[in-house]
Amino acid sequence: MLTLENLSRRFGGTVAVDGLSLRVDRGEIVTLLGPSGCGKTTTLRMIAGFEAPTEGRILLEGRDVTALTPQKRGMGMVFQSYALFPHLDVRQNVEFGLRSRGDRGADAAAAAERALNLVELAGYADRRVQALSGGQQQRVALARALAPEPPVLLLDEPLSNLDAALRERTRDELRTLLKRLGMTAVFVTHDQEEAFALSDRIGVLSRGRLQQAGTPEELYSSPSNAFVAGFLGRANFLPAKVLGMDGGELVCELPGGTRWRARPSGSADPGASADTTALVDSAAGTDVRLMLRPEGLRFGGGAADDEAAGAGLGGRVIDRRFAGAASFYRVQTAAGEVLVQGGPADAAAGEEVRILPTDGTSAAAFPPEDA
Amino acid sequence: MSTSIDRPSAGPASTEVAAEGRADGRVDAEGAGRRGDWWVIAPVLLILLWLVLYPNLFVLLASVTERGHATLEAWRRFFGSPAELGALWASVWISAASVVLSALIGVPLAFLFARRDFPGRRLLGGLAAMPVLLPPLVGTISFLFLYGETGFLTRGVQTVLGMTEAPWRLAGPWAVLLVHAYTMYVYFYLFAAAGLSRLDGGYAEAAAALGAGWWTTLRRVTLPMLGPALGGASLLVFMTSMASFSAPYVFGGGFRVLTTQIYASKLNGEEGLVAVEAVVLAVTSLLFLAGLRRIEGSREYTGASKGLGPAPRTQARRGWVLTAVAALFTGFLLLPHLTVLLVSFVPEGTWTTQILPPVYSASGYRALFTDPERLVPVLNSLRMATAATLANVAFAFAAGYLLARRRFRGKGAVAALVALPWALPGTVLAVALATTFSVHRPLAGRFVWVGTFAILPIAYFIRNVPLVTNAALASFRQLDPALEEAAAALGAGRFTALRRVVLPLVLPGLAAGALLAWVTALGEFVASILLYTHRTRPLSVEMLSDLRAYDFGGAAVYGVLLIVLVAAAFALGYRRVGEG
DSSP: OEEEEEEEEEETTEEEEEEEEEEEOTTOEEEEEOSTTSSHHHHHHHHHTSSOOSEEEEEETTEEOTTSOHHHHOOEEEOTTOOOOTTSBHHHHHHHHHHHTTOOHHHHHHHHHHHHHHTTOGGGTTSBGGGSOHHHHHHHHHHHHHTTOOSEEEEESTTTTSOHHHHHHHHHHHHHHHHHHTOEEEEEESOHHHHHHHOSEEEEEETTEEEEEEOHHHHHHSOSSHHHHHHSSOOEEEEEEEEEEETTEEEEEOTTSOEEEEEETTTTOTTOOSOOOOOTTOOTTOEEEEEEOGGGEEEOOSHHHHTTGGGSEEEEEEEEEEOSSOEEEEEEETTEEEEEEEOTTSOOTTOEEEEEEOTTOOEEEEOTTOO | OOOSSSSOOOHHHHHHHHHHHHOOOOTTTSBOOOGGGHHHHHHHHHHIIIIIIHHHHHHHHHHTEETTEEOOHHHHHHHHOHHHHHHHHHHHHHHHHHHHHHHHHHHHHHHHHHHEEOTTHHHHHHHTTGGGGSOHHHHHHHHHHHHSTTOHHHHHHHHHHTOSSOSOOOOSHHHHHHHHHHHHHHHHHHHHHHHHHHSBHHHHHHHHHTTOOHHHHIIIIIHHHHHHHHHHHHHHHHHHHHHOOHHHHHHOTTOOOHHHHHHHHHHTTOHHHHHHHHHHHHHHHHHHHHHHHHHHHTOOOOOOOOSOOBOOOEEOTTHHHHHHHHHHHHHHHHHHHHHHHHHTTOOTTOOSSOSSOSOOOSHHHHHHHHOHHHHHHHHHHHHHHHHHHHHHHHHHHHHHHHHHHBOOTTHHHHHHHHHHHHHSOHHHHHHHHHHHTTSOBGGGTBOOOTTSTTHHHHHHHHHHHHHHHHHHHHHHHHSOHHHHHHHHHTTOOHHHHIIIIIHHHHHHHHHHHHHHHHHHHHHOOTTHHHHOOTTTOOHHHHHHHHHHTTOHHHHHHHHHHHHHHHHHHHHHHHHHHHHO
């Protein structure tokens, strides 16, 4: 449906987007996720036609649209500031795209009405846009973008101006609506939670490069590099040395002599386009970093763990932070500070503990200087 | 803001224009140059170079040549003449004194209305800005009616005290200073009031919590934070005083400042000396502008805090005392307006030695419609001001768009040229136009416009370039660039987006600016008096000749007409701004 081929954009000496390739299938919601300045908005603006790529091509349904103006591409776009025309009322805003296309009269009115119905603002057509709440303005912006029935909908952080509670609800409604319409959409955000909840697939960007693309589950469980691992959720990075291979997994030794098994990074995601460094052939003695999520760790204790006691990472609990559904323990170990997720009363501050991977979890190993 | 003075005030805003050229700003707000932009850039640049810059070069040239030969004779005469140097010094010290005096009136007044609450505060606070409504010449003439040798107050005092002669003569530097202080304190008043209303009350509370008394708070927190506002007002008053012509012209007597010296030299036909004086006045103004900018630029305070409102007004314990004081003061400020109104009902030749005119009738107003000769200057001014303002709007829309939205080579130069007419006194402009456009050399871009109906509208246009362009620029800045992108994404072409989105949103602000420019042009005097001919005479010049012919009523009728038009423009302008 929408294909980005080796897209680059340079502003003077700075590279905003660097050789980005991505395919968006029909009816798919793809999110560009990354910290500010990673190039996600520039990418979206290139798709819309507001920025010309320095290199690369943009294909819409197989047609090269790289040289077309925004007017000729006809993509729907929802802006971060909504960019509602303040001198027009809700109906006139929603009809704007239809009228630009030459649709007038009853057809345009009906299409605008349909779009307003979609966002449940049917009764608001004659309101001034400034008189609406933030959430309503956001929905008008969505209706305006949807009214001309664009092939692709582009959304630039459309939820960032809403307060937290409204943001979550709007997010879910937005996904439901887009799925119901079978809309192909590219969504830009810096909020990983939002990306997880909304997307079919996510492309993680950093410093203008696509680090990894995949479903939310793939990215979370099998990040192809340390940036993706660290950006999506909490992660512990522990220095370790490779001792050898055992059944496709690495056996690594942590400071203090603890031995854990680890998956070499990238091995679970052969389709990853970013420059993943395969560690499969790592020789013994190579330095690596092991990544473990806090929920992938637990405290050892009790008879069942006694035999595995040697495998645990010893440490002292610094403090505990209560976070509702779970509690987080900061533990000082020989391998550095480790965050462990547990129950409300698993350990007390100052207590000596042993940390173990939860059953069925293994660490992911990354090269040491991969950031 | 000020039509009350000899210069359209685009002051604080034009600071932005000049700054804009340097800041090559955000990538998303300013598009890189497109080939199509040259259709806009070329005419804007052409007009700026041809009408704003080019004539000034001829003044420079005229100052070092005589009948085609290079000579420094005129410069030697200027610097060898005590009278010339005295005029230069007079311009500088009068301007500095005007700043001090205006600050002493305007700042306390702003504190009074911003920090104290008393009955009638709102109304009186609004009335305190009334001098804004007086076009410069009208203000000056009203002072003549009030405090002049035969003025109401002068004769009143004379009669009460039984004196045989007038108790004072309104002439010389003190008279000029009085008029300046009266018309220019408004800048300090409005700027300081705006500054105080923006000033977060939290700072004062923080200072109080740290143990500072009110004096320490005022000295160490409030006044320093008002610095930028006061600096802006100082700059404006200084530049306005340097350019001031009406007051020294009417009240100066033997006391000459540079602007009146230029006028006198011009009447004497000393072209070389006129050019030198104009250059000196321009350079002095630009030097002070640069100097004050430097001081001002070194301190910039942006409040870090958000949320807390301005410091609350304290309820004065004896509110009525403040009311009485404020009412007395504003009453004094309104006297000139009332005077002009009263005198406008005085038929020609009926008011001679009485304190108050003995006969009143509306004959002066009727003459406007019955005597074609009385109507000519009104129609002249209306036509010339309208033509100039229409040109201003078209130019400002293009220039404002370029400065706010596009990046291109020479943008800094465009911004500087847009601000230049603000820094150059109207007298200099008039001299420059008279020098440049009095010969026919089409290939050099010079035409004989002096003596035709073209020259005054061109002068008005140039003088108002900063004001209207800034209005347009401010409107473009407020316009979210995403709106234009949204229109493009929705399929609207460049022209459609311009017509359906940009124009409707920019027009209100631009119209408000244009309205002010229009009334400024209607009452323009400084450049007009050097460039008019009998056929093209504008309102202000006719008003002066009425005065010379002792037709006070006739002059006052024109004065009232101008005041009403200015007031209407302000009312409309503010409503427009309020809606947007």
